[in-house]
Amino acid sequence: MSDPDAPIVRIEGLCKWYGELEVLKNIDLEVKRGEVVVVIGASGSGKSTLLRCINFLEKTQKGKIYISGKRIKHNEKELNKTRQELGMVFQHFNLFPHMTVAGNVMEGLVQVKKMPKDKARKKAEVLLERVGLLEKADVYPAMLSGGQKQRVAIARALAMEPKVMLFDEPTSALDPELVGEVLTVMTKLAKEGMTMLVVTHEMWFAKEVADRVIFMDDGIILEEATPEKMFSAPENERTLAFLKQILPPSSEE
Amino acid sequence: MDIIPWDLSIIPQKFFLFASAATYTLQITFFGILMGLLIGLVVALGRLSEKKFLSSISRAYIFLIRGTPLLVQLFIVYYGLTSIVTIDPIPSAVIALGVHNGAYIAEIFRGSIQSIHYGQMEAARSIGMTHAKAMRRIILPQAFKRAVPSLGNQLIIALKDSSLASTIAVPELMLKGRQMGSSTFMYMEMFIIVGIWYLIMTSVLSFVMHRIEERLKVSDRD
Numbered sequence: 363m364s365d366p367d368a369p370i371v372r373i374e375g376l377c378k379w380y381g382e383l384e385v386l387k388n389i390d391l392e393v394k395r396g397e398v399v400v401v402i403g404a405s406g407s408g409k410s411t412l413l414r415c416i417n418f419l420e421k422t423q424k425g426k427i428y429i430s431g432k433r434i435k436h437n438e439k440e441l442n443k444t445r446q447e448l449g450m451v452f453q454h455f456n457l458f459p460h461m462t463v464a465g466n467v468m469e470g471l472v473q474v475k476k477m478p479k480d481k482a483r484k485k486a487e488v489l490l491e492r493v494g495l496l497e498k499a500d501v502y503p504a505m506l507s508g509g510q511k512q513r514v515a516i517a518r519a520l521a522m523e524p525k526v527m528l529f530d531e532p533t534s535a536l537d538p539e540l541v542g543e544v545l546t547v548m549t550k551l552a553k554e555g556m557t558m559l560v561v562t563h564e565m566w567f568a569k570e571v572a573d574r575v576i577f578m579d580d581g582i583i584l585e586e587a588t589p590e591k592m593f594s595a596p597e598n599e600r601t602l603a604f605l606k607q608i609l610p611p612s613s614e615e
Numbered sequence: 616m617d618i619i620p621w622d623l624s625i626i627p628q629k630f631f632l633f634a635s636a637a638t639y640t641l642q643i644t645f646f647g648i649l650m651g652l653l654i655g656l657v658v659a660l661g662r663l664s665e666k667k668f669l670s671s672i673s674r675a676y677i678f679l680i681r682g683t684p685l686l687v688q689l690f691i692v693y694y695g696l697t698s699i700v701t702i703d704p705i706p707s708a709v710i711a712l713g714v715h716n717g718a719y720i721a722e723i724f725r726g727s728i729q730s731i732h733y734g735q736m737e738a739a740r741s742i743g744m745t746h747a748k749a750m751r752r753i754i755l756p757q758a759f760k761r762a763v764p765s766l767g768n769q770l771i772i773a774l775k776d777s778s779l780a781s782t783i784a785v786p787e788l789m790l791k792g793r794q795m796g797s798s799t800f801m802y803m804e805m806f807i808i809v810g811i812w813y814l815i816m817t818s819v820l821s822f823v824m825h826r827i828e829e830r831l832k833v834s835d836r837d
Binding site: 417419438442443445446448449450452454456457458459460461469470473474502503504515518519521522 | 742
């Protein structure tokens, strides 16, 4: 059923409405194994919705979603399994405030994967080490900075050993000085070969880390290119207008 | 003639004669609230369920129970049901208190569950938890913590409401006060004693609830 050579994520003709409003219009997208795809676009362009549709946090009305070649249907049982393969990192972290940092990372391992607690704890420690927060293992999320919270959230998602990590504006809720530490962790992940689909406004990350950049506008994928091409010579006028707005004028290298 | 027409010195003398009545008050309150918590949790989850049938029954339950006096509910259990089943005074009081508080506690739980940010459910689902497991592991512990102050309030209300059980001959504080009053004609003194007993018990309960709240704050410290 699941084909090792198939793209990790494949979306065909995805449509999504909120009532009358069509937020995703016939989206086709593929993310191959080991690929880092960054989705950019103005707010309201549907990029977060697209990401949330992939693991069915949003219901879609039309279209097909395949994970490793296997068609995912909106069926509770199947979804609970599929979601483990899709690591999700949220804009607002959504850490579990009543559990310690290690508890957050262990939760899925113990409750979903039924791993014994001591083993899960060891695994959590390895992951926290990876995001540089091992010394915070036993504190509660309320004591962490935003950047630290997001790194814990990344560790929590990684714990499930997902096939792909979905990042939904992971740095948008952070103070500017905390953005770097999260992007550093993400860059490291990308270098280690993790398949990633990232919705972000961090153009630096798109430029430096992405294999492919997708520009979304008004519910469609307007342009898709390598970062070099996207940022130096975008084909579409709207892409150009968007990039002009968000990139500082001095950034023409 | 004394300045006041009552013999207040009788209060310390007779005070401890009410101790066993107080244990009945505590007993029916405790079991009533316990039952109320169970009913409240089930009804709150039913009320929030996407299944129309469950949410309708829960809504109807809350509508009926909150809209009628506890005394009516108590009499229905104790007198009304006699044609089908005879229930003793103490279990009747516990059932009426439980059913009554269940409706209020359901609304307390519903409010606190709804106050938990939807991102918590999404995060739980995103690591592969079922809805039920996410509820149990992630939502309810946080919701329960938020419900504690209101539950404490409800517990104190229930303790005082248990005095209605005197009307169906449960030998609790209020009934004891009435009996002692009619046998000594010192109604004022006896009901002051009853009042003091209630005050002591509600004070202890508020203190205990406050301690529980404090203890639950560990994860909030920043």
